Amino acid sequence: xxxxxxxxxxxxxxxxxxxxxxxxxxNGKIEKVRWEVPESPxxxxxxxxxxxxxxxxxxxxxxxGICAVAHATASIEAVEAAFNIKLTEQASLVRELLFDAETxxxxxxxxxxxxxxxxxxxxxxxPLASTHTDVVLRALRMKKIANNWADMxxxxxxxxxxxxxGGFVKWPDVEQxxxxxxxxxxxxxxxxxDTVELFKTLKFPDFTRETEYIALYRPNKYSFIGGAIGSNDxxxxxxxxxQKVANEFCVPWSTAKFTKHLRDSYQVGALARFNxxxxxxxxxxKKVAQTLGLKAxxxxxxxxxxxxxxxxxxxxxxxxMILDKLLTTGIKPEKPEIRVKAGRGVGAVEAPRGIxxxxxxxxxxxxxxxxxxxxxxxxxxxxxxHDFEKMLPEIIHKPQDEIRQAMEMxxxxxxxxxxxxxxxxxxxxx
Amino acid sequence: xxxxxAFFDFTGCEGCQLEVLNFDLEIVDLINVVDIVNFREASxxxxxxxxxxxxxxxxxTPGDVERLQKIRERAKIxxxxxxxxxxxxVNALKNRFSEDENRSIVYGEAANYYKTIPAKATHQIVKVxxxxxxxxxxxxxxxxxxxxxxxxxxxxxxxxxxxxxxxxAENICAFERGEFCLGPVTxxxxxxxxxxxxxxxxxxxxxxxxxxxxxxxxxxxxxxxxVNDVLMQFNLFNKNLEVIKP
Numbered sequence: 001x002x003x004x005x006x007x008x009x010x011x012x013x014x015x016x017x018x019x020x021x022x023x024x025x026x027n028g029k030i031e032k033v034r035w036e037v038p039e040s041p042x043x044x045x046x047x048x049x050x051x052x053x054x055x056x057x058x059x060x061x062x063x064x065g066i067c068a069v070a071h072a073t074a075s076i077e078a079v080e081a082a083f084n085i086k087l088t089e090q091a092s093l094v095r096e097l098l099f100d101a102e103t104x105x106x107x108x109x110x111x112x113x114x115x116x117x118x119x120x121x122x123x124x125x126x127p128l129a130s131t132h133t134d135v136v137l138r139a140l141r142m143k144k145i146a147n148n149w150a151d152m153x154x155x156x157x158x159x160x161x162x163x164x165x166g167g168f169v170k171w172p173d174v175e176q177x178x179x180x181x182x183x184x185x186x187x188x189x190x191x192x193x194d195t196v197e198l199f200k201t202l203k204f205p206d207f208t209r210e211t212e213y214i215a216l217y218r219p220n221k222y223s224f225i226g227g228a229i230g231s232n233d234x235x236x237x238x239x240x241x242x243q244k245v246a247n248e249f250c251v252p253w254s255t256a257k258f259t260k261h262l263r264d265s266y267q268v269g270a271l272a273r274f275n276x277x278x279x280x281x282x283x284x285x286k287k288v289a290q291t292l293g294l295k296a297x298x299x300x301x302x303x304x305x306x307x308x309x310x311x312x313x314x315x316x317x318x319x320x321m322i323l324d325k326l327l328t329t330g331i332k333p334e335k336p337e338i339r340v341k342a343g344r345g346v347g348a349v350e351a352p353r354g355i356x357x358x359x360x361x362x363x364x365x366x367x368x369x370x371x372x373x374x375x376x377x378x379x380x381x382x383x384x385x386h387d388f389e390k391m392l393p394e395i396i397h398k399p400q401d402e403i404r405q406a407m408e409m410x411x412x413x414x415x416x417x418x419x420x421x422x423x424x425x426x427x428x429x430x
Numbered sequence: 431x432x433x434x435x436a437f438f439d440f441t442g443c444e445g446c447q448l449e450v451l452n453f454d455l456e457i458v459d460l461i462n463v464v465d466i467v468n469f470r471e472a473s474x475x476x477x478x479x480x481x482x483x484x485x486x487x488x489x490x491t492p493g494d495v496e497r498l499q500k501i502r503e504r505a506k507i508x509x510x511x512x513x514x515x516x517x518x519x520v521n522a523l524k525n526r527f528s529e530d531e532n533r534s535i536v537y538g539e540a541a542n543y544y545k546t547i548p549a550k551a552t553h554q555i556v557k558v559x560x561x562x563x564x565x566x567x568x569x570x571x572x573x574x575x576x577x578x579x580x581x582x583x584x585x586x587x588x589x590x591x592x593x594x595x596x597x598x599a600e601n602i603c604a605f606e607r608g609e610f611c612l613g614p615v616t617x618x619x620x621x622x623x624x625x626x627x628x629x630x631x632x633x634x635x636x637x638x639x640x641x642x643x644x645x646x647x648x649x650x651x652x653x654x655x656x657v658n659d660v661l662m663q664f665n666l667f668n669k670n671l672e673v674i675k676p
Contacts, residue, residue: 041490041546042441046535047524055666058632062520062565065445113451124469126461147452155627158445158452158566162627170628250540257537 005400009408019416021388021407025396033392035385035411037256045371053079053165053340053366060358061159063373066109069102069150070351072160073225074358077347079165082362084341088334090326091167097322098153098163099224099349100315105146105157106352107270107308110415111199112139115305118409119202135198142191145183152176166336174331181323184316192313196288199309205406208299209390211383212263213272214245216350222273222280222314224350230276232297233262239348242357246374258382259374265382268354269415270307271298285314301387304413308352340366351376353415377416384414433580436468436480437511438501440494441521441549442487446512449566450484460573463580482507482579485558488514488521488549495547495555502556507579510552511572513565513634518670520565521549525669551670560585565634565667568620588619591638592631596622604630610653612663615646634667 009021020036044063048056060075061068073095080087087095112135113125120128129136147157152172155161162170216223217230228236229245237245248257260266274281274289278296281289289295289310294303342364348357354376361370387410395403437447447469460466467480483505489495502508513519524532525548533541552558562572571587578585588595592613596603599622604611612633613625624631637643650659664671 041533041536041544042521043524043532043536043546046527046532047520049535050526051523051662051666055632055662059520059523059666062443062445065443065448065566068443068445109451126466129461143452155629156566156623158448161624161629164629168628250537250543252540252543255544 005396005403007400007404009404019411021404021411023392023403023407025392028396030392030396033388034253035381035388037254037381041255045373048360048368048371051368053083053360053362053368056360056368056371057165058159060373063375065158066106067102067351067353067356068159069098069154069157069163070349070356071358072154072163073099073102074347074349074351074356075360076163076165077226077349078345078358078360079347079362081345081347082341082343082360083165083339083345083366084343085166085336085338087167090171090329090332090334091336093322093326094153094168094172095163096225097319097326098150098160100319100322101146101150101153101157103224103315103350103352104312105143105150106415107312108139108142108146108195110352111195111305111308112136112142114412114415115409116198116202118405118412138191138194142188142195145188149180149183152180164336166338167334169336171331171333174327177323177326177331181320181327184320184323188316192316195309196291196313199292199306204300204302204306205409206300207302207387207391207394207406207410209301209387210297210299211386212261212266213275213297214261214266214268214355214379215273215276216348216355217276218280220280222277222282222318226348229348229355231261231266232275239357240346242346242348242359242374243372246357246379248374248378254381256375256378256381258385259379260382265386266379267301267383268376268379269304270311270352271301271304272354273350274298274307274310281310282314282317284317285310288313301383301410302413304415308415340364353377354379377414380414380416384411384416432463432465433482434467434480435464435482435484435576436501436505437466437484437486438468438497440485440487440498440515441490442512442514442519444486445566446486446515449569450572452569460576464576478504480505482509484509484511485515485552486511488518488551489547489555490521490549491546493545495550498552498555507559508552508556509575510558510561512567513563513636513667514549515552516561516563517636517668518549518551518554519634519667522551522669523665525549526665549670554670561587563587563617563635564620571619588617589639590618592616592618592620592622592625592635594618595620596625596631598622599626601625605649605653610650610655610659610663612646614649615643632666633664636668636671 005025007023022034024032057075061072063071150157154163212233214231216227217236218227230236245261246259275297292306294306344361346359357374359372483501510516514521575585595618609630611630613631616631616633617635617638
């Protein structure tokens with residue numbers, strides 16, 4: 001009797017954007033396994049042409065509703081590099097404080113709303129509201145605090161308003177910063193500790209594939225903004241040489257571009273950052289990693305969610321240090337100064353999902369001539385494909401529903417944000 | 431029986447659905463009064479049986495258009511959610527160029543792999559019952575509409591321009607700060623959030639009813655801007671409306 005496994009999951013759920021999983025196999029022989037991204041192309045690199053730099057900075061975050069702050073920051077960093085603008089210490093600190101809010105909000109949204117339902121055996125967080133009310137209320141509280149944190153600093157998290165090239169047009173006041181410090185040290189810390197306890201009880205699938213990991217690198221800091229491009233396979237590479245790392249290529253079944261560097265594929269995101277930069281984590285975050293069984297190097301992509309919890313702890317501790325500094329110096333009403341000039345600049349940040357590049361060229365009136373944007377989810381598509389190719393033969397003897405579940409969970413672990421990368425996730429069994 | 435509500439995302443950033451997730455604790459109240467049967471960003475449960483459909487994003491592939499038409503056939507009430515759905519939003523910025531040009535700029539030699547069309551707003555393809563403009567839409571306005579639909583009350587968008595809310599917020603006028611602002615002609619309902627955060631209005635909520643476009647043109651010209659600059663400003667979120675022509 002021949003047994004065949006044929007399915008396509010169309011528009012995989014609980015991911016941001018649209019993606020499909022296609023599997024055809026007969027008698028355990030795999031004919032096709034493919035990760036497809038059919039999201040409608042946005043054409044940002046084309047549509048930004050002709051816009052002034054400040055409108056570019058305002059429009060570029062619209063690439064993604066979830067990581068709007070990361071896109072805004074990369075976009076602004078690119079403009080600053082092109083115009084050779086240096087930030088004041090106050091501006092850098094507030095930018096980093098805002099970026100930590102982005103990391104925390106996105107990681108909490110992903111781990112609780114998108115990943116956790118798989119472990120409770122439900123389709124979404126909605127049924128959990130009645131069965132695990134405390135967990136859902138905690139997730140909502142944590143998200144609300146982080147949203148308010150970002151709103152306070154940039155006017156609105158989706159999409160940021162007051163952060164501009166050269167700094168901010170509106171600064172938080174000392175009272176607001178004191179309040180944030182009290183919230184993070186008090187109720188937020190308690191919820192974060194309970195989150196770590198919850199994650200201790202979750203059992204992640206056992207799958208490993210060693211690959212290249214790429215993340216921003218600074219010698220003395222777990223970097224989310226700027227630095228150099230770090231890899232476990234080579235020495236750090238300057239940000240301006242990002243194209244030599246990404247090597248984007250197109251495939252007909254995917255509107256998102258694929259990337260590769262020194263191996264068949266590379267991985268970006270929380271686990272890549274952890275693998276490259278774990279020695280620079282805050283001591284409390286290191287301890288949480290140990291508690292949750294995350295050790296570097298970790299080759300299990302399902303542990304991306306664990307790395308996100310570790311990073312959440314790090315980001316909160318980092319923000320508390322920034323708040324102490326700002327509360328010591330006070331906030332000065334600085335005005336950003338811009339001198340427009342022709343030129344090219346590259347901005348690089350660690351979006352929650354991984355390394356993100358914005359590369360702009362401006363004319364001497366500050367109008368955009370050319371743009372190139374490399375999105376972390378794009379960088380991970382090829383890694384997902386190669387994980388599928390290694391994982392499927394290992395689980396092909398299992399019932400179809402289990403195979404499908406494992407593959408969907410893998411995609412969700414990567415936290416893909418596909419509307420950025422082109423550009424969901426559908427799995428269809430044919 | 432609770433009304434069945436579905437959210438559908440088309441071309442866009444999914445920030446509008448995120449704003450709904452950002453109802454925070456109110457989302458728990460919401461799921462007590464409606465059944466959310468389709469919300470892909472947050473749920474893998476799906477159904478084709480729904481009363482109210484929220485449409486997020488613009489239509490920019492032939493597949494988008496077909497999918498939207500099917501949703502219209504099934505839904506009793508169809509709501510355009512957010513700027514991309516209401517006007518084409520930032521997606522329509524690409525309509526300044528031909529699709530061939532867009533594809534070749536973004537995909538180079540692989541341009542022919544993909545079928546795309548100029549970005550269209552929802553009302554340009556099917557009948558829309560309600561619009562919730564803005565990039566992102568105001569979540570309080572989303573809740574207000576759902577309450578009106580549940581209680582049978584009439585729903586109206588804010589009839590005033592952004593300037594009215596800006597005055598109430600006691601902001602210094604953006605023009606006085608040397609910025610040019612679309613607040614005088616843009617529909618309010620956002621509490622002038624952008625001006626309050628220290629910047630200007632970009633017009634993301636589209637024109638207010640009976641906007642005095644000519645007077646806005648004169649105002650902008652007074653501050654040394656050309657018609658092209660003005661056009662470009664309107665184009666940022668409202669390219670498809672063609673409210674102002676050179």
